[in-house]
Amino acid sequence: MKVAIVFSFLLLPAVVLAQTKPGVDVPAMNKSADPCVDFYQYACGNWVASHPLPSDRARFGRFAELQDRNEKAELDILNAAAAPKAGRSETDRKIGDYYASCMDTAAIDKKGIAPVQAELDRIYAMHDAADVVAEVAALHRQGIGVVFRFGARPDAKDSNRTIAELGQGGLSLPDRDYYLKDDAKAVEIRQRYVAHIKNMFVLAGDTAEAAAAKAQMVLDCETAIAKVSMDRVSMRDPNKSYHPMTRQELEAMAPVFPWEDYFKATGAPAFETLNVSQPDFVKQVMEAIPALGMEVGKAYFAFHVLREAAPRLAGPFEKESFDFWQRYLAGAQEPRPREIRCAGATDSALGDLLGQEYDKTAFGPDAKAQITQLVEGLEKTMGQDIQGLPWMSADTKKAALVKLQAITNNVGYPKKWRDYSAVTVTRDDYFGNTERAGDAMYAHRIGEIGKPTDKSEWSMTTPTVNAFYQPTNNSINFPAGILQPPFFDPKRDMAVNYGAIGVVIGHEMTHGFDDQGRKYDGDGNLRDWWTAQDGAEFEKRVACVADEYSNFSPIDGVKLNGRLTLGENTADNGGMRIAYMALEDALKGKGENIDGFTPEQRLFLGFAQVWCENMAPQEARNRAMTDPHSPGRFRVNGTVQNMPEFQKAFACKASQPMVSTNACRVW
């Protein structure tokens, strides 16, 4: 039955292609550009020129356009839910009052620093190691990640079981390199950061002199943490972060910290073993921090409380926080409108309540059925792609197909919605609402330690414009938020749908087989299912991709890190190939021209036009250091220049820039 549906879905587009509405966004294109010289410019040039960065954004593209529409839908739901009237449903009361409390800036301003004063007092009153341990646990329970992280994660080698995990954390700037690099820009960022910390302490009631001294202490403390932190590229290797040990082994490794007291104070259920994802970090940080002394620890904890709370506190805190993090560091000129931020806050606190309402208005069963069929069809195509790989042996192909068939497809929304009955929401206490929602989330997460893994949980809410592969579940997940134009429109030309949502689906499937995903098997366990020779062939092929993207420069003087972005780039290339194969399969050589483009040209345009964007230079610099995704321009050009199919579709010549002399292919 399933096969029959997939079959008909894949055939249908070829028959109806000419009758459906066009899908290429022709006005977005710059037809004066040569697609073989700069395909991104050809596909997106007019969009980029006609959409200057809005003043409240550091980055704006097609994802953000759709996110704006989703946010408007969320706002309609929230405004209706917040309107005081008799007989509101429990859901309306909860999401409506949460949103209303966030909008009530008069009440928020009136409270000033009061919501965090008790916490700051406790921090400044610490006088011995027991106080410090209690405070670390108290902050961790509030989601404030000082010194290290502690939580629940599926055991990477036995993913049906959730275990305790301890790992590196404790920094504020986006990466350890911000503390360690010595170029002029890095030095300037640290100077501005220290000034910002000082401003925060002054707002919290310190004298300028005391605030300046504390600001330097915070930087010293975070620099000490940065020095012992694992780099981002190493963190991508799941084997480097898998170190199960008993509690006794942890104590022997880092004896200075009273772990038993800490674990008790976190409220975690009893456990015998845990994964220490970065043992070197834990060992060294426990030597480095106490050596700095109690005053440094107090300043560091206090700043983390202020930093984390600032967007939820009175106007001056919020403004200072925006001025440093968004304006200076990211390049936005003004905050997003308050109502949008409050819709976002409600989404992150009560996402599944809001998501259920969103799905009722924005995502129906028809869309779910169609996308599910498309996903199943593309999985079949990926199976054909794997079988045809010239570099992989039959044994590894067999294992890869087993993994592919085991992928769980989640479309639209999670199978089970989260329950928020433990969260008390009141209309006049925004900060308290955020704390209570956070407490419930923490209790839920930490309570999972020692239990069978709940593989139905999602890490994104349904109105989110994104998708994800979850390696320990071996699942691909497509929130309703992304299953809309420009990604998907059931009524438009299917070649464009294949290029847009089809590539997204193929991208997520390929994540199961990228440099990270390939290390997990079909059950979501870290296990090597590759022959040694195929593993070496794979590494050779991804090295080509890493070198290719390392040569791209998003702004002058900054290059992408091809190893940091390797998984995403591999997934883009794999996704594009699978979508191409699926389209060819559907067309059976019968495609017609629409808007003067062949189906293959429309496929590539559909792919490229999802990535039209503008970005502030500050944001581009930050992302080059921290974002595993390449900027849109390189996602497009980096992918198409590896494909002879693109060269053929646009009749490019061998010497042109979109025709790589060293085309990379993994999948």
Ligand SMILES: [Zn+2]
């Ligand atoms: Zn991805």
